[in-house]
Amino acid sequence: MRTFLDTNVFLHAAGGSHPLKEACSRVLRKVADGSLEATVNSEVLQEIVYVLARRGRRADGTLLARHVAALFPDLLPVTRDDMLETCGLLERHPRLSVRDAVHAATMLRNGITSIVSVDPDFDRIPGIHRLAPAAVG
Numbered sequence: 001m002r003t004f005l006d007t008n009v010f011l012h013a014a015g016g017s018h019p020l021k022e023a024c025s026r027v028l029r030k031v032a033d034g035s036l037e038a039t040v041n042s043e044v045l046q047e048i049v050y051v052l053a054r055r056g057r058r059a060d061g062t063l064l065a066r067h068v069a070a071l072f073p074d075l076l077p078v079t080r081d082d083m084l085e086t087c088g089l090l091e092r093h094p095r096l097s098v099r100d101a102v103h104a105a106t107m108l109r110n111g112i113t114s115i116v117s118v119d120p121d122f123d124r125i126p127g128i129h130r131l132a133p134a135a136v137g
Contacts, residue, residue, distance in 0.1 A: 001037065001113075001114070002037050002038060002039050002112050003036065003037065003038045003039075003112070003114045003115065003116055003131070004038070004039060004040065004041075004103065004106075004107045004112050004114070004115040004116070005027065005028075005031070005038050005039070005040050005044070005115070005116050005117075006044075006103060006115055006116060006117030006118070006119060006122075007044050007047040007048055007051070007099070007103075008024075008117060008118050008119060009024045009027055009028070009116055009117065009118075009133060010024070010028070010044070010048055010064060010068055011048065011051060011052075012024040012118070012133070013025040013027070013028050014060070014064050020118060020133060020134075023132075023133035023134040023136075024133045026133070026136070027116055027133050027136050028071075030136065031071060032071065036136065038072075038116070039072055039074070039075060039076055039112070040068065040072050040075050040076070041075060041076040041077065041078050041082075041102070041103065041106040042075060042076070042077055042078050043078050043099065043102045043103065043106070044068065044075075044103070045065040045068055045069060045075070046065075047099055048061055048064050048065045048068060049061040049062055049064075049065050052064065076106050076110055078102060078106055079109075081109060082102065082105045082106045082109055083102070083105070085105035085108060085109055086098070086101045086102050086104075086105040088105075089101040089104055089105055089125065093124060093125065095121070095124075096121055096124070096125070097121065100119060100121050100122065103115070104122065104125050104128055107128060108127055108128070113127060113128060113129055114128070114129045114130070114131060115128060115129075115130050115131070116130075116131050116132075116133055116136055117130050117131075117132075117133075118132060118133065
C-alpha cells in the first residue's frame with residue numbers, strides 16, 4: 001500500500017536542527033531502501049521550492065526538489081479532476097489549507113489512504129489516515 005509523504009517530511013529532514021529531523025530522515029531512508037512504498041505529487045516539489053525560496057534559500061529549494069523528483073520518478077500529477085476535488089474539500093473543510101486540500105484530493109483520487117505528515121489537519125479528512133513520522137516503523 002502506497003503512502004503519501006507531505007512536504008513537511010522533506011523540509012524537516014533537509015532542515016537544520018529540529019526535534020522532527022531524525023524521524024523525517026528515517027522515513028526518507030525507508031523510501032530509499034524500498035521498505036516504505038511512498039509517493040508524492042507535483043505540488044510537493046512546487047511547495048518545497050516555494051517555502052525555501054521564501055526563506056531566502058532558493059538554491060536549496062531547487063536542489064531539494066530535484067532530489068525528491070529523483071526519489072519519485074513516477075510522482076503523481078495534479079490533474080483537473082484533482083483540482084475539482086480540491087474545491088470540494090475546501091468547501092467541506094473551511095479550515096483546511098489549499099495545499100493540504102490539493103494533497104488530500106490527489107490522494108483520494110489515486111486510492112491512497114495514508115499520509116506521513118506532522119500536520120494534524122489531515123486527521124479531519126474522512127478516508128485519510130495520518131501517520132506522524134515517528135510512528136513509521
